[in-house]
């Protein structure tokens with residue numbers, strides 16, 4: 628994933644890029660970005676023996692895998708990276724003339740939207756349905772999770788005992804007054820978390836919880852998970868909610884950081900999980916090859932590497948996580964279908980706005 632990691636268009640400049648062969652007719656949001664993208668891309672058309680991927684997941688996380696695939700199969704893969712919004716706008720604008728065979732995004736909400744917008748085609752694959760658990764893929768088989776990201780509680784080991792923690796909902800309790808840090812509600816990760824809560828708890832209880840979180844904030848919401856954890860480490864607050872791979876990155880940089888992860892909701896629905904994943908485009912020119920790549924990514928070493936490179940969890944339960952990730956302990960994940968992250972996203976955004984969560 629991660630525009631946060633290193634993401635910029637510069638990061639993907641070079642020979643691994645594709646551009647559409649037809650003229651571009653775009654309207655609406657993201658067009659400026661799409662046009663900017665097209666200006667920096669060399670004019671290249673897809674050859675018969677290569678695949679073209681549009682990816683929200685960062686180059687550093689996908690290129691090593693694509694290189695390995697090329698080595699193994701002889702199939703070349705070219706890709707562009709950008710945020711999900713511009714990539715989706717581009718696919719819609721290109722329509723039938725798109726050179727893209729596969730779309731990779733982070734967050735099920737983005738994949739759900741791509742499917743809703745009609746740019747993905749169903750894939751009936753016994754390999755994929757066997758490798759990827761049902762709650763991590765589209766019930767209509769238009770996209771499949773390839774890695775799992777857990778959004779869990781992080782706390783100060785100096786000021787909080789794990790015995791003080793239980794659930795996401797409990798972070799709304801008065802005992803956390805002025806002790807909670809949150810990332811902005813504008814980030815899709817929190818929209819997905821609240822969307823899943825809506826599905827589990829209903830609108831009234833979810834609104835009560837989110838209002839409670841806002842009441843407990845020690846400071847304004849942060850732009851990203853890393854800043855949030857740095858605030859906890861600095862003593863600005865005691866507890867927060869983050870994706871575990873950001874914790875993993877911080878731990879690599881600062882092995883002695885006085886923070887730890889906690890797995891909430893283990894006696895109820897489980898830890899909120901989301902995915903990064905992929906779908907074959909509706910107008911893929913190399914559909915069979917794109918399905919093969921997707922299947923390859925869903926199993927074995929490729930599946931492990933896809934998760935490990937960003938310290939995430941493999942979506943395929945047969946594949947073990949990286950030892951650094953496994954060291955955080957095992958947990959029960961929420962097995963509600965991640966589609967909910969998309970289908971209730973608008974409702975979640977409204978709820979957070981009404982609750983004063985900025």
Ligand code: FE
Pocket residue numbers: 628629631870
């Ligand atoms: Fe991220």
